[in-house]
Structures are given as structure tokens and as C-alpha cells.
Amino acid sequence: MNKTNIVSLFFENAEKNCQSCCFHSKEQGLWKTYTWKEIANSVEKLAQILLSFGVQQGDRIAIISTTRREWTIADLAILACGAVTVPVYPTYPLHRIQYILEDANVRCVFVETDVEKEKVQEAIKENKAKTIIIQITDTDNKDVFSFSNLLIEPLAERFNIPDYLSKIDSESIATIVYTSGTTGQPKGAVLTHKNIFTEVMATGQLFTFDKDEVGLLALPLSHVLGRLIQFHHLSQGYQLAFIEAFDKFAENCRDVQPHFIVGVPRILEKMYERIAARVDNMNPLGRIIFQWAHRVGVERSLLIEQKCCVNLSIKIKYFFADLFIFRKIRGILGGRLNLFISGGASLAEDIVRFFHAMGLLVLEGYGLTETFAAATVNRYDNFRFGTVGKPLSCVEIKLDADNEILINSPTVFQEYLNKPEETLNVKTNDGWLRTGDIGVLSEDGFLSITDRKKEIIVTSGGQNIAPQMIESAIMESRYINYCMVYGDQKKYLTVLVTLNPVSIVEYARKNSIEGLFENIVLNPKIKALIQDVINEKNKKFARHETIKKFIILDRDFLQTQDELTPTLKIRRKIICEKFKDRLDQLYKE
Incomplete structure (x- = not known):
């Protein structure tokens, strides 16, 4: 089996971990756990089904769904066939979904509910006979296949999945991810198996978790950072829980008790606002105690950030601040949380420092769709608040004359689909990626983002x-x-x-x-x-x-x-x- 692609690595881990917990997923109001063996069996069965539908290497298959277990199973099954995953946000309007399906020449679509199914049927109405639709939630509609029914139906023919995996080389296309785009039409970034595998291995050097630790994914899997965490989990062997919905964040945290969370900055901003509102409504004594605890936390935080020794006096004061204040706040999020990886947008430095003072380390990184997520990241033991950290081991960064950030890495995408001129314009003559972001590099290698060049x-x-x-x-x-x-x-x-x-x-x-x-x-x-x-x-x-x-x-x-x-x-x-x-x-x- 070819072990230079992420799917082979997943099957290897599934065989090794077998009966250990792989996923936590809330379904019909109850949290369910799935073993690595169960997930691997579902992936192989779905890959067999796709091949029986005539899916061939290089075919494009879209997934239009929120973050859930079936998204990952579909993604891995698509890749196992040698096909190409095209993630699509379910919140996208019809015209954008239609554009992506046509631009990528999609031949099969996984949809979550009737809402996405109807959008797809409208988008492909001129080409309906050529497009297969598989619905994740239960359906009686005869025009589409049921995800759950496909997994329990007997196979008419069996294919040798390892043979298909062996045909995947490092330059094979794995996914086409359309930039969400703050301006204009989305562009399809073509990413190879090498791009993904290199990124997963590089982040795996920095972040390791035991198989008993639980991460909560609070990002769309259609976003490259959400997808990176999915593959990071599958390559490492810890447990991953999928957020039920963003408005259920606190409830899901209490249920799952995660050790770490990967999410958008807006989650932390909302938490910060709620805590600030509660402090405002405290009685005078309560406010005084909180403010004292916060000052102690900030003092300790600064020493840790500067890699200085935390003296005994601060350790004692922090023990009581944590006992009476901070531990109760972290308890709202399950009680085991000590790390939040924030991505997808910038986060105010004051908020990052506020949470670190309470014992929750927030690490920011920086990357693009075109680099399959992270290019730089703050580390557990080497972070600087207000920056997006240092480059990954596989990444080189420099600033152009106008301080635009340029990136050179094997994680940099292949091209924009059907847009040769735009592909040419986004790279320098010597092949460095123009990010469109303006930045500052410190003498010791920490990167700060100041703005978008076009904005x-x-x-x-x-x-x-x-x-x-x-x-x-x-x-x-x-x-x-x-x-x-x-x-x-x-x-x-x-x-x-x-x-x-x-x-x-x-x-x-x-x-x-x-x-x-x-x-x-x-x-x-x-x-x-x-x-x-x-x-x-x-x-x-x-x-x-x-x-x-x-x-x-x-x-x-x-x-x-x-x-x-x-x-x-x-x-x-x-x-x-x-x-x-x-x-x-x-x-x-």
C-alpha cells in the first residue's frame, strides 16, 4: 500500500487502533462513538460503491454538508478511489453552487439534506442524467441515493482498494478547494496528495495528542483548516468530536469535555463578550476578586510568553485565582480544555491574552487555501501573542519590496482550475506564492499580518x-x-x-x-x-x-x-x- 498519501496512512492507523474510539458524533440527540475499524469499514464500503457507479481516477465529486462524520467518510472514500474531492459550503447561494459544479465538472454530489439536494437539482437541471446525488440524511426520494442504505446494501462486485491506492502518486490531484472569496467569483485551488501529505506531516511534528485525548472540531470541513485537522487526526490516532452546531458550542463542550478545540475566532470573541457581561453584572466584591485574579493571570502569562521563570509568589496567587475563578470558567467548556487553535480569520491580541491569563492557551496560525491551511503557526513552547507564529518546517517565507508575504513550500497548490492567467499572476518568476497579505517579520522569525494588499x-x-x-x-x-x-x-x-x-x-x-x-x-x-x-x-x-x-x-x-x-x-x-x-x-x- 502506498504510504505517501493520507488515505493509506488512515487505513494503517485504523488497523493499528482497530477497537479504539475514532469519532464522537451527536446523532438524533445522543452522542455516539465510532471505532477506527467501523470508520475504515464504512470508507472501504463507500469506495466500493463509488467504483461500482463508474467513478474513475481523477473524477470530481462534491460534498455539500456541514461538519459531520459522514463528511469525512465520503472524503476518504472519494480519495481511496483516486477521485478528487470538491468541498462546497452548504450556506452558498444557488448561483455559486452552480458555478462550482460546472467549473469543476462534478459527476457525483454528496448532499446533507433536502435543502442542499434541491439546490443541486436546480443547479444541474440541464445535465441531471449525468450527475449522481447521494443524500446523507434519510430520504425516500427515488431521484437520489441514500447514504445509510448504500452502506448496508450487499455489493454486486468487489474492487481491490489497495490497487487503487497504489496508483495514487504524489502529484495526483486530491482536492479542488474553492476560495470562499471576499471579492469576486471563487477560484478552484487544485491541491495534490503531496500538498496535503506534506502539510499533515509538518503539523504532526508540532502537535501530538494521545489516543485518549479528545479534540473538538468547530470549523467547517469545507474550510482547509477543518480539513487539515481531519487529516491530522486520521494520521495521529487521537479522538475527534464534531460540533453539532455553532449555537450548541458550549453544550457540546460540556458533553464531550475536549482537551483541545480548533475553531474560528468568533467563538472566542463571543465567549469573551459573555464573560465581560457577567463580570459587569457582578456585585462590587465579585468584580474586585475577578479583577485581582485577572491581574495575577496576566502577570503569569507574560512570564510564560517571555520564557521566564514563574516565581513562587505568583504560583501561589495563581493557584487561588484558578481555584476560585478560572477553573469555574473553564468548567463551562468541559473542564479539560487547555488549548484552542484559532484559524480562518484574525483575533484581537487582547482576547488571546485574556484567555491565556485564565489558563487557556490560544494559538494562532496563518495560511491560505493555496497552501492547504497553515504556513506559519505558534507552538506550545514557542509562541508570541499578536503574531501568527513561525513557518512550518516545510515552509520558507520572505517579504516582497512592498511587504507582501511570499511563500515557497511543497504545500503550495498546483494551479487555479481553468484559470491559467490568474495562476501565473499569483506566483513570482521564481515560483514563490504571492499571498496578497501584508506582513512584518521579526528578527527571530515571528510573522505578523497587518492587512490584505487589495484591501x-x-x-x-x-x-x-x-x-x-x-x-x-x-x-x-x-x-x-x-x-x-x-x-x-x-x-x-x-x-x-x-x-x-x-x-x-x-x-x-x-x-x-x-x-x-x-x-x-x-x-x-x-x-x-x-x-x-x-x-x-x-x-x-x-x-x-x-x-x-x-x-x-x-x-x-x-x-x-x-x-x-x-x-x-x-x-x-x-x-x-x-x-x-x-x-x-x-x-x-
């Missing part, structure tokens, strides 16, 4: 401004959910703001502001509150980087309105187009 705002006065830096500062306020800075070719900066309903309603109650949320946001007291937040944040920036005016929206930015990517980053171009008239009003004297 740099150039004011009418010629000042170059990084909007993400300002947005991150404003979004540190618990009253603000999202914001978008605006001002390209304008005299000054303005910002669109969406509010956190929980914090705003609580503030309204305390300040005798009545009415529904959409009316509360229009109240002058709320506008004054947000003005105070912006005034305070403006103190951090140079004069040309300060916000002069703002608009408060009466709703949040939404994925369903195409305003957020699946990892909850703002789609700047779409938001600018939608709210351009209102924003331009801010520049009329």
Missing part, C-alpha cells in the same frame, strides 16, 4: 491605511459584532457598525431605553455609546487613521445575504456595494 485604503490625501487593523480594534468592544471601514479615495474614514444584541439590550435595560432591538439601535443614547467606543479606539491611531463618522445598522452582516464568508470574514466588496449610498452620504457636507 488597503488609499485616501484622497494619498495616505495608505490598513482597514483590518482599525476594524479589529473597534470589534474588541462587546457592544459591536462587526464593522467595516470605508474611505478609499475619500477625505477621511467612516465605518459601518453592527451591534451585539445581547450587550445592547442589557445596556438598554440599565439605561431605561425601551422598544424592539431595531428601534433601540436608533436611540441617541446608543449612538452616543458607540461614539464613545470609537473615540476611545481612535486614540490608538494616527490622525489619518481615525474614524470621523459612522452608521449603525439595525441588523448584523449575514452569510445568507452573502455579506460574510463561511468563516465569518466580511465580504468587503459586496457590503460596499449594498451600502454605498448610505456611506457616501457621510461625505456630504
Whole structure:
């Protein structure tokens, strides 16, 4: 069996771990565990079925589903056939799903529910006879195959899966991952088995977990970081639990009691906001105790980050801070959690430091779809808050003349599908990947991201401004959910703001502001509150980087309105187009 691809490595681990727990999955209201043998049997059976359907090496097969056990089984079965997985976010609108299915020439689609099935049927209606649909949830629809039924039906013919695995070489295409795209149409990044295998081996050198440890995956498997963790787990042999839904995060943590979590920054931001709100509602003594504990935690955190010895006095104080405060907070998340790997978007440094003070290490990394997730990462024993860490062992990084981050690595993708010109433009003459991100490298190799090159705002006065830096500062306020800075070719900066309903309603109650949320946001007291937040944040920036005016929206930015990517980053171009008239009003004297 070819052991240079991730599927062969999975089968090897499945044979070795056999009856040990592989997955935890909540199904029909109950958590179920699945052994490595059970998962391996399902993968092999599904691969047999796909081959019986006529799937051949190189065929493209899409998966349109949330994060769940069946996603991984389908992915591994597709790869075991020598076929190519095309992940698609179920939140995508019909026109984007149609574009991806056509661009990738998909011949088979796994869908989660009737909702995704209907989108696919509409997208392929001109080509229905050529596309196989397999539905993960139970269905009586005769037009599609049932995932669960396929796994229990007897096979009419058996194929030798090891033979198919042996035909996979390092340059064989494994997956085509479409960039979620904050601007324009998504591009299909073609990634090989070498790209994936190299990345998994490199991250495996840095992060190792025992087979009794449990990780909670709180990321879409359609995202490359979610997929990397899936393959990292399958190569290492620990246990992995799938989040039921993002609004069930705390409940799932209490049930599963994870040792580590991989998730988007928004999870930590929400946790931070809830803790801050609880502290505000404490009695004076409770607040004093929490603030003391937090100061002790920060002092200890700084010493650990600087690799200094934590003296006995701080150890004793931290013991009591942890006993009476921090342990109770971590208990909400199951009690065993000590690591959160954050990816998919940036996270405010203050929030990272806040959680480390409480005994939860948050490690950020940096990567792209085009590098199959991480290119740099902070380590357990070598981290620096406010940075995205140091390069992986297989990655070289340098900065171009304009400080754009360039990457050279065997993890760098092969090409953009059907887009030769764009592939050419994203690489330098000597083959380095142009990331489109602006960064700073410290003398000892830590990388910091300052902004997206294409999102740099150039004011009418010629000042170059990084909007993400300002947005991150404003979004540190618990009253603000999202914001978008605006001002390209304008005299000054303005910002669109969406509010956190929980914090705003609580503030309204305390300040005798009545009415529904959409009316509360229009109240002058709320506008004054947000003005105070912006005034305070403006103190951090140079004069040309300060916000002069703002608009408060009466709703949040939404994925369903195409305003957020699946990892909850703002789609700047779409938001600018939608709210351009209102924003331009801010520049009329």
C-alpha cells in the first residue's frame, strides 16, 4: 500500500487502533462513538460503491454538508478511489453552487439534506442524467441515493482498494478547494496528495495528542483548516468530536469535555463578550476578586510568553485565582480544555491574552487555501501573542519590496482550475506564492499580518491605511459584532457598525431605553455609546487613521445575504456595494 498519501496512512492507523474510539458524533440527540475499524469499514464500503457507479481516477465529486462524520467518510472514500474531492459550503447561494459544479465538472454530489439536494437539482437541471446525488440524511426520494442504505446494501462486485491506492502518486490531484472569496467569483485551488501529505506531516511534528485525548472540531470541513485537522487526526490516532452546531458550542463542550478545540475566532470573541457581561453584572466584591485574579493571570502569562521563570509568589496567587475563578470558567467548556487553535480569520491580541491569563492557551496560525491551511503557526513552547507564529518546517517565507508575504513550500497548490492567467499572476518568476497579505517579520522569525494588499485604503490625501487593523480594534468592544471601514479615495474614514444584541439590550435595560432591538439601535443614547467606543479606539491611531463618522445598522452582516464568508470574514466588496449610498452620504457636507 502506498504510504505517501493520507488515505493509506488512515487505513494503517485504523488497523493499528482497530477497537479504539475514532469519532464522537451527536446523532438524533445522543452522542455516539465510532471505532477506527467501523470508520475504515464504512470508507472501504463507500469506495466500493463509488467504483461500482463508474467513478474513475481523477473524477470530481462534491460534498455539500456541514461538519459531520459522514463528511469525512465520503472524503476518504472519494480519495481511496483516486477521485478528487470538491468541498462546497452548504450556506452558498444557488448561483455559486452552480458555478462550482460546472467549473469543476462534478459527476457525483454528496448532499446533507433536502435543502442542499434541491439546490443541486436546480443547479444541474440541464445535465441531471449525468450527475449522481447521494443524500446523507434519510430520504425516500427515488431521484437520489441514500447514504445509510448504500452502506448496508450487499455489493454486486468487489474492487481491490489497495490497487487503487497504489496508483495514487504524489502529484495526483486530491482536492479542488474553492476560495470562499471576499471579492469576486471563487477560484478552484487544485491541491495534490503531496500538498496535503506534506502539510499533515509538518503539523504532526508540532502537535501530538494521545489516543485518549479528545479534540473538538468547530470549523467547517469545507474550510482547509477543518480539513487539515481531519487529516491530522486520521494520521495521529487521537479522538475527534464534531460540533453539532455553532449555537450548541458550549453544550457540546460540556458533553464531550475536549482537551483541545480548533475553531474560528468568533467563538472566542463571543465567549469573551459573555464573560465581560457577567463580570459587569457582578456585585462590587465579585468584580474586585475577578479583577485581582485577572491581574495575577496576566502577570503569569507574560512570564510564560517571555520564557521566564514563574516565581513562587505568583504560583501561589495563581493557584487561588484558578481555584476560585478560572477553573469555574473553564468548567463551562468541559473542564479539560487547555488549548484552542484559532484559524480562518484574525483575533484581537487582547482576547488571546485574556484567555491565556485564565489558563487557556490560544494559538494562532496563518495560511491560505493555496497552501492547504497553515504556513506559519505558534507552538506550545514557542509562541508570541499578536503574531501568527513561525513557518512550518516545510515552509520558507520572505517579504516582497512592498511587504507582501511570499511563500515557497511543497504545500503550495498546483494551479487555479481553468484559470491559467490568474495562476501565473499569483506566483513570482521564481515560483514563490504571492499571498496578497501584508506582513512584518521579526528578527527571530515571528510573522505578523497587518492587512490584505487589495484591501488597503488609499485616501484622497494619498495616505495608505490598513482597514483590518482599525476594524479589529473597534470589534474588541462587546457592544459591536462587526464593522467595516470605508474611505478609499475619500477625505477621511467612516465605518459601518453592527451591534451585539445581547450587550445592547442589557445596556438598554440599565439605561431605561425601551422598544424592539431595531428601534433601540436608533436611540441617541446608543449612538452616543458607540461614539464613545470609537473615540476611545481612535486614540490608538494616527490622525489619518481615525474614524470621523459612522452608521449603525439595525441588523448584523449575514452569510445568507452573502455579506460574510463561511468563516465569518466580511465580504468587503459586496457590503460596499449594498451600502454605498448610505456611506457616501457621510461625505456630504
